[in-house]
Structure formats: C-alpha cells, structure tokens
Amino acid sequence: MAKVTIIGAGAMGSVYAGLMQYAGHEVHGVTLWEDHINAVNANGLRVHGISGDRTVRLASMSASTEGIGRSDLVVIATKSFDVEAAAASARGLIGPGTVVQTIQNGLGSADRVAAIIGSDRLAIGVVGGFGASVPEPGVAHHNGMEMIRFGSYRELPREDLAAGAQVWESAGFTTRLFDDTAQMVWEKLIMNVAFSGTCCLTGMTIGQVIADPDAWRVASACSAEAVAVASAAEVTLDVGDPIRHVRTLGGKIPDARPSMLIDASLRRRSEVDAINGSISTFGERLGVPTPTNDVVVALIKARESTYL
Known part of the structure; x- marks a missing residue:
C-alpha cells in the first residue's frame, strides 16, 4: 500500500483518488473547491463511469497539504496556471523516496514545478481519453481512461518512475513509460488542441465535433498545425496518420466535454494559453504559421x- 497525495482533486484528480483508494492505497485529496471537500467528507467520494461505480472514503480531503506528511507518491493534477502554488504546497510531502508526478495539459508546466521543488524526484505525466467531470460535489464521472504515460523529467531513476506507475496500475489504469518525454507530451497535445478550443467555442461534445463537418474542419486544422510545429521542433510522433489518430481517440469518448468547455460553462479561466496558445507561441518561434x-x-x- 502506498501513501498518495493528489493535489488538485477536481474532476480528473478525483477519478485518480477514488480508484487508488479503492485499490487499498492511503489517498489524501487536496482541492480549493469547498463544496466538493464538504461532500466528500460527509458522504465519501463516488467515482463512476467506464471503471464501474463505487464510493470510497479517502484518508483525507482538505484545502491544504498541512498535516498530511511525507507521501510515497504526489500527483500534481491542477490546471497549468496553478502549478506553482501546488508545487510550493508539495514541499512538505516530499521525502528521499517520493515520486512527484506533475500532470497538466499543454506545455511548460513541468519546468515551472521543477523550479520550485527541484528535478531529482520529478516525473512528467500525460493522461487522456478520460472525459472526466464532477456532475455534483462529491461525485466524479469519467467516460474513459485511454492514456496514462510517464517519463522522468530529468534525474528520476527508472526504477522509481516504474514504482510510481505501479500505484496507478494497481488501481486499474494501464500505464506506459517513455524515455522521450517530448514525444509523450506532443502526442497528447495534438489531440488536446483539436478538441479543447473547438468544443469550448461551439459547446459541442467531442463526438459532435467529429460528426459536424464545419466543427471538424476547425478541430483537424488545429491539430494539423500542431503536427507541423512538432515537426519543425524535431519531435517524433509515433501515431501513424496523426489526424486519423486524433479522430480515432476522440471517437472512443464521444460524450466527453473537454475541461475548457466545462470551464467556459462555469465562467472560469481556461487553459487556452497552455493548449492552443502553446501552438501559436511555438509556431511563431519556429516560423510555422498557425492561423486556426x-x-x-x-x-x-x-x-x-466578458466574465473574468
């Protein structure tokens, strides 16, 4: 049994926490969402979807890491713009054998985490194909769990990287370890840029975007531009036809609503800068046009x- 702390126990983080606790690990959730904290502490955390339906009692659910103590695995699952605060709050959780996995959409978050906690215990994580949401406080739903990948940020030994991944595997996730973290991140990003912005602007689910010729034209163009930027950056993409790959993965979670769409519906700040915006930024730097x-x-x- 491992002691696990999930910093950023929102939709995705709650799925991780619930399944890991159900597998017998000691899981501590941290989120600033007060209603979610109260509901989980009162009634347990319900996780349902493709993995089944269960309600678990976490070891703790609170708004801070205070009192948790050193953990075997720390997962930073916040939005990209909150990683500095999350990393600072993780300092007291990290011991000589702790594995810290930072899992965000887009580019650049791991560098900002490393600047705060160092790089020797740090892994980069990429997940996708979940379609996770919190339909009400205390409840997390997910449509899938297609992609869970990890790579060492810099110095984390391979055996420690694998030990962190084993916690996930024991909870029913299928993981894959990468030496080439650029490939790992960009293979996820080409899907993110296809659906995140397009769903956010249209209000459509992923399946609706794929089915609608006009929406798919925008989504596929966003992804094609990302592929072009990756090529200019000499990043390897081992997915066959990238656009077909994106369409196939999206087709596995047709009812999913990406987090940027959920954020817009709740009038919250989105991760557009880290996702579609990163393609614009890198494209300009590398001389690759990214008009879509x-x-x-x-x-x-x-x-x-209009609302921030």
Missing part, C-alpha cells in the same frame, strides 16, 4: 474577457 489556433485563442480570450 491563433483565431481559436483570440475568440476564447475575447469570450473570457
């Missing part, structure tokens, strides 16, 4: 300006 992503970013920022 540029427009998607501009429209989402314009929408957010």
Whole structure:
C-alpha cells in the first residue's frame, strides 16, 4: 500500500483518488473547491463511469497539504496556471523516496514545478481519453481512461518512475513509460488542441465535433498545425496518420466535454494559453504559421474577457 497525495482533486484528480483508494492505497485529496471537500467528507467520494461505480472514503480531503506528511507518491493534477502554488504546497510531502508526478495539459508546466521543488524526484505525466467531470460535489464521472504515460523529467531513476506507475496500475489504469518525454507530451497535445478550443467555442461534445463537418474542419486544422510545429521542433510522433489518430481517440469518448468547455460553462479561466496558445507561441518561434489556433485563442480570450 502506498501513501498518495493528489493535489488538485477536481474532476480528473478525483477519478485518480477514488480508484487508488479503492485499490487499498492511503489517498489524501487536496482541492480549493469547498463544496466538493464538504461532500466528500460527509458522504465519501463516488467515482463512476467506464471503471464501474463505487464510493470510497479517502484518508483525507482538505484545502491544504498541512498535516498530511511525507507521501510515497504526489500527483500534481491542477490546471497549468496553478502549478506553482501546488508545487510550493508539495514541499512538505516530499521525502528521499517520493515520486512527484506533475500532470497538466499543454506545455511548460513541468519546468515551472521543477523550479520550485527541484528535478531529482520529478516525473512528467500525460493522461487522456478520460472525459472526466464532477456532475455534483462529491461525485466524479469519467467516460474513459485511454492514456496514462510517464517519463522522468530529468534525474528520476527508472526504477522509481516504474514504482510510481505501479500505484496507478494497481488501481486499474494501464500505464506506459517513455524515455522521450517530448514525444509523450506532443502526442497528447495534438489531440488536446483539436478538441479543447473547438468544443469550448461551439459547446459541442467531442463526438459532435467529429460528426459536424464545419466543427471538424476547425478541430483537424488545429491539430494539423500542431503536427507541423512538432515537426519543425524535431519531435517524433509515433501515431501513424496523426489526424486519423486524433479522430480515432476522440471517437472512443464521444460524450466527453473537454475541461475548457466545462470551464467556459462555469465562467472560469481556461487553459487556452497552455493548449492552443502553446501552438501559436511555438509556431511563431519556429516560423510555422498557425492561423486556426491563433483565431481559436483570440475568440476564447475575447469570450473570457466578458466574465473574468
């Protein structure tokens, strides 16, 4: 049994926490969402979806890491713009054998975490194909669990990387370890950029975007631009035809609503800068045109300006 702390126990983090606790691990959840904390502490955390339906009692659910103590595994599952605060809060959880996995959409988060906690215990995580949501406080739902990948940020030994992954595998997840973390991250990003911004702007689910010719034209163009930027950056993508790959993965979770769409519906800040915005930024740096992503970013920022 491992002692696990999930910092960022929102939709995705709650799925991780619930399944790991159900597998017998000691799991501590940390989130700033007060209603979710109260519901989990009162009634337990219910996780349902493709993995089944269960309600578990976490070891703790609170708004801070205070009192948790050193953990075997620390998962930073916050949004990209919250990673610095999460990393700072994780300092007291890290011992000589702790594995810290930082899991965010887009690019750049791991560098910001490493600047705060160091790089020797750090792993980069990539997950996808979950379609996770919190339909009500205390309840997490997920449509799938297609992709869970980890790689050492820099110095984390392979055996420690594998030990962290084993906690996930014991909870029913299928993991894959990567030496080439750029490939790992970009193979997820080409899917993120296809559906995150497009769903956010249209209000459609992933399946609806795939089925609608106009929406798919935008989504596939966003992804094609990301593939072009990856090629210019000399990043290996081992997925066959990238656009077909994106469409196939998306087709496995047709009812999913990406987090950017959920954020927009709740009038919250989105991760557009880390996802579609990262393609615009890197494209400009590398001399690769990214007109579709540029427009998607501009429209989402314009929408957010009306409520942020």
